[in-house]
Amino acid sequence: MTDTPQAGTPPTGPETTGHEWDGIAEYNNPLPRWWLITLYATIAWAFAYWIAYPAWPLLTGYTGGLLGYSQREAVLGEVEAVRRDRDARGQAQLASASLDAIRADPALLRLALATGKAAFGDNCAGCHGGSATGATGYPNLQDDDWLWGGTPEAIERTIRTGARSGHGETHLGDMPAFGRDGLLTRAQIQAVAGYVLSLSGRPGTPAATLDAGREVFAGTCAGCHGETGTGNPEMGAPNLADAISLYGASPEQVVATISHGRKGVMPAWEGRLDPATIKSLAVYVHGLGGGR
Amino acid sequence: MPLAEPTQPAVAAPMAAGPGRTKTFGLRATRAAIPAVSGSLYAARTKIHPEAVRGTFRTIKWVLLAVTLGIYYLVPFLRWDRGPGAPSQAVLLDLDRGRFYAFAIELWPQDVTYVMGLLILAAFVLFLMNAVAGRVWCGYVCPQTVWTDLFMAVERLIEGDRRARLKRDAAPWTAEKLARRGAKHAVWLVIAWWTGGAWVLYFADAPTLVGQLATFRAPPVAYAAILILTATTYTLAGHMREQVCTYMCPWPRIQGSLTDAHSLNILYRRDRGEPRTAVKKAAALRAAGQPAGDCVDCFACVTACPAGIDIRDGLQLDCIQCGLCADACDTVMTRLGRPTGLIGYDTEANCRSRAEGRGPVSRMLRPRTILYGLLVAGVGGFMLTSLATRSLTGLSVLHDRNPQFVPLSDGSIRNGFTLRIVNKRPVARRFALAVEGLPEARVEVVGGTPEALAVPADATQEFRVLVFAPRAARLAPTTPLSFRITDPASDETAGTRDHFKAP
Numbered sequence: 056m057t058d059t060p061q062a063g064t065p066p067t068g069p070e071t072t073g074h075e076w077d078g079i080a081e082y083n084n085p086l087p088r089w090w091l092i093t094l095y096a097t098i099a100w101a102f103a104y105w106i107a108y109p110a111w112p113l114l115t116g117y118t119g120g121l122l123g124y125s126q127r128e129a130v131l132g133e134v135e136a137v138r139r140d141r142d143a144r145g146q147a148q149l150a151s152a153s154l155d156a157i158r159a160d161p162a163l164l165r166l167a168l169a170t171g172k173a174a175f176g177d178n179c180a181g182c183h184g185g186s187a188t189g190a191t192g193y194p195n196l197q198d199d200d201w202l203w204g205g206t207p208e209a210i211e212r213t214i215r216t217g218a219r220s221g222h223g224e225t226h227l228g229d230m231p232a233f234g235r236d237g238l239l240t241r242a243q244i245q246a247v248a249g250y251v252l253s254l255s256g257r258p259g260t261p262a263a264t265l266d267a268g269r270e271v272f273a274g275t276c277a278g279c280h281g282e283t284g285t286g287n288p289e290m291g292a293p294n295l296a297d298a299i300s301l302y303g304a305s306p307e308q309v310v311a312t313i314s315h316g317r318k319g320v321m322p323a324w325e326g327r328l329d330p331a332t333i334k335s336l337a338v339y340v341h342g343l344g345g346g347r
Numbered sequence: 348m349p350l351a352e353p354t355q356p357a358v359a360a361p362m363a364a365g366p367g368r369t370k371t372f373g374l375r376a377t378r379a380a381i382p383a384v385s386g387s388l389y390a391a392r393t394k395i396h397p398e399a400v401r402g403t404f405r406t407i408k409w410v411l412l413a414v415t416l417g418i419y420y421l422v423p424f425l426r427w428d429r430g431p432g433a434p435s436q437a438v439l440l441d442l443d444r445g446r447f448y449a450f451a452i453e454l455w456p457q458d459v460t461y462v463m464g465l466l467i468l469a470a471f472v473l474f475l476m477n478a479v480a481g482r483v484w485c486g487y488v489c490p491q492t493v494w495t496d497l498f499m500a501v502e503r504l505i506e507g508d509r510r511a512r513l514k515r516d517a518a519p520w521t522a523e524k525l526a527r528r529g530a531k532h533a534v535w536l537v538i539a540w541w542t543g544g545a546w547v548l549y550f551a552d553a554p555t556l557v558g559q560l561a562t563f564r565a566p567p568v569a570y571a572a573i574l575i576l577t578a579t580t581y582t583l584a585g586h587m588r589e590q591v592c593t594y595m596c597p598w599p600r601i602q603g604s605l606t607d608a609h610s611l612n613i614l615y616r617r618d619r620g621e622p623r624t625a626v627k628k629a630a631a632l633r634a635a636g637q638p639a640g641d642c643v644d645c646f647a648c649v650t651a652c653p654a655g656i657d658i659r660d661g662l663q664l665d666c667i668q669c670g671l672c673a674d675a676c677d678t679v680m681t682r683l684g685r686p687t688g689l690i691g692y693d694t695e696a697n698c699r700s701r702a703e704g705r706g707p708v709s710r711m712l713r714p715r716t717i718l719y720g721l722l723v724a725g726v727g728g729f730m731l732t733s734l735a736t737r738s739l740t741g742l743s744v745l746h747d748r749n750p751q752f753v754p755l756s757d758g759s760i761r762n763g764f765t766l767r768i769v770n771k772r773p774v775a776r777r778f779a780l781a782v783e784g785l786p787e788a789r790v791e792v793v794g795g796t797p798e799a800l801a802v803p804a805d806a807t808q809e810f811r812v813l814v815f816a817p818r819a820a821r822l823a824p825t826t827p828l829s830f831r832i833t834d835p836a837s838d839e840t841a842g843t844r845d846h847f848k849a850p
Contacts, residue, residue, distance in 0.1 A: 085390040186749035197753040297756035344763060344813055
């Protein structure tokens with residue numbers, strides 16, 4: 056058994072690739088057979104794929120493949136499947152159930168809140184902010200102060216028809232430009248602004264101005280904002296006696312509001328969003344914490 | 348396809364000389380044959396036909412094979428009473444509900460840190476085993492080794508031992524060869540199928556799933572898993588065998604850095620064996636006062652090796668240290684009336700020291716083994732402590748990121764929080780919520796009351812909590828709040844801290 060091949064380097068040494076780096080040569084060992092077969096199999100697979108599936112761009116189109124697969128159609132099918140799945144999961148129920156029924160059913164409520172949250176981010180966040188806190192001129196929907204009413208039904212109506220939107224049933228309210236149109240004198244505006252600020256407990260208005268302002272308010276503003284300034288959601292007249300001011304509560308801002316009037320616009324979403332989504336939005340906005 | 352001419356003629360040439368006296372012994376021999384087939388794109392694997400051996404290590408391996416396979420196949424059928432509504436399987440990975448059960452332990456997905464700890468522990472145990480006694484894992488309990496051993500036993504039972512198999516490999520196809528080959532592959536496939544079958548039982552109630560599988564009502568994923576595991580077991584244990592260890596497994600490479608000259612390894616004691624000399628010649632040499640080693644160069648160790656290597660070349664990458672060469676050598680040495688142990692567990696340092704005429708120098712306690720031992724004890728102790736003292740009630744609070752606070756029409760400030768209560772007990776519970784830090788504050792729970800937050804059994808529940816601070820409160824921009832839930836029935840509590848934000 057003396058001619059048994061011994062482990063280690065055979066007399067001539069293993070073949071190398073001929074490359075050498077810092078005295079280190081690379082063995083030119085052949086690959087395992089299974090490895091090579093795998094490589095050829097992947098190459099064959101590529102050819103089979105070219106024939107079976109869309110692969111090569113042509114001048115006006117592309118090679119369609121024998122299986123007739125189309126990624127676009129596959130996606131459309133998936134979208135359709137998602138829609139069916141959503142209906143099966145209660146989206147269809149959302150469309151037919153009343154707001155109270157939605158809020159009473161935990162599963163439906165969860166679905167409405169999730170739908171509403173997504174729809175809010177897509178459609179409402181542009182003006183009201185991603186967290187619904189609004190901005191100057193765009194109402195904060197997190198708080199408990201509502202121009203057009205804070206019940207789920209009132210919120211749904213507002214989303215549906217908008218405000219001054221051109222929709223047939225849209226909310227319409229008109230705060231005149233008392234200064235620009237000459238309805239009140241500059242002094243009257245200063246006085247009534249001071250009075251309005253005092254309504255929400257903001258100090259700094261002299262007693263004499265207050266009396267003058269109260270007089271102007273009773274004659275000019277109380278019709279919409281009420282005797283005590285608590286507002287009227289029927290006309291979108293804001294509550295002036297609370298801590299929240301849509302257009303700012305500095306004397307200058309209040310004077311500007313009275314002088315030039317305010318006509319905030321909110322688009323009507325009926326026809327742009329389906330009824331289930333509008334209901335979901337109403338439930339979501341009501342559930343932000345300030346709903347009535 | 349431009350496949351090169353196979354290397355078969357060059358490699359198979361010695362085979363043709365006589366299968367019983369073949370002189371190719373696996374990888375090393377194949378590599379030696381490479382220059383003759385220069386230019387070929389691949390080297391065909393030389394099939395290894397290990398010879399059956401008897402001895403200490405073989406017995407240990409049979410016992411461990413029975414124990415490990417027994418654990419694998421039978422554990423899913425162990426029962427463990429967890430009360431009504433909870434699964435009664437002792438070990439169960441419930442993917443649908445995201446729970447892992449192991450006897451008295453129930454883990455949730457957020458307890459995945461224990462799995463990480465277990466992996467760290469396993470790594471350190473492997474390191475320790477390697478520093479003490481080499482590739483104990485590879486040689487005795489690695490699934491690849493255990494299943495390959497089982498498949499080889501089947502092969503030996505049906506096709507005979509090494510010589511019979513070599514002869515049959517070289518012989519033309521006959522009905523008998525076809526029958527034996529077919530029977531072997533059939534038994535292999537049954538074992539492989541059973542392997543996959545046992546695997547899926549860890550993921551569902553075992554007796555139920557067995558019934559479903561038998562009546563073809565099991566979920567498709569179960570059949571798919573069984574199919575995949577059947578294929579991998581059949582391929583890896585039946586066909587790829589030592590190639591998995593040599594080419595696919597990273598452990599042989601890592602092992603090199605974990606073992607040292609003082610680690611026990613299956614070694615050829617070359618100080619005793621060299622120079623290799625035939626029995627009669629050795630007697631003559633010794634009579635003449637010349638050195639002669641105990642190794643008679645009989646190749647019993649090589650033909651017994653399931654990895655196809657020659658242990659006498661020293662510690663090497665392909666060696667899984669299963670000890671079968673030691674058994675083979677011991678059998679020969681006993682027959683020759685020489686002491687056993689020419690191949691056995693020893694250390695490189697001892698071999699070297701003996702060759703220089705000194706005694707053994709290796710010791711088990713070395714900085715390396717002590718450090719690994721301490722790490723194993725430390726990680727294990729930490730995990731046990733944290734597992735034993737973990738709470739089955741949990742509370743996490745998330746302050747609304749945006750808006751951080753909401754001024755309300757009456758001048759008060761509202762903060763919104765999302766609470767998640769974790770109830771790891773198998774019963775539904777009601778918790779009372781207390782929020783401290785703002786004495787004037789009012790707490791509201793949307794859709795509930797702070798006194799009774801209902802959480803279902805073995806579940807988590809989310810609550811939206813609103814905290815109102817009145818206008819009169821003098822609020823700093825940030826006021827610390829503490830949230831605490833208490834289960835009045837068991838007095839178990841959990842708490843966490845957050846803040847109340849104001850303008």
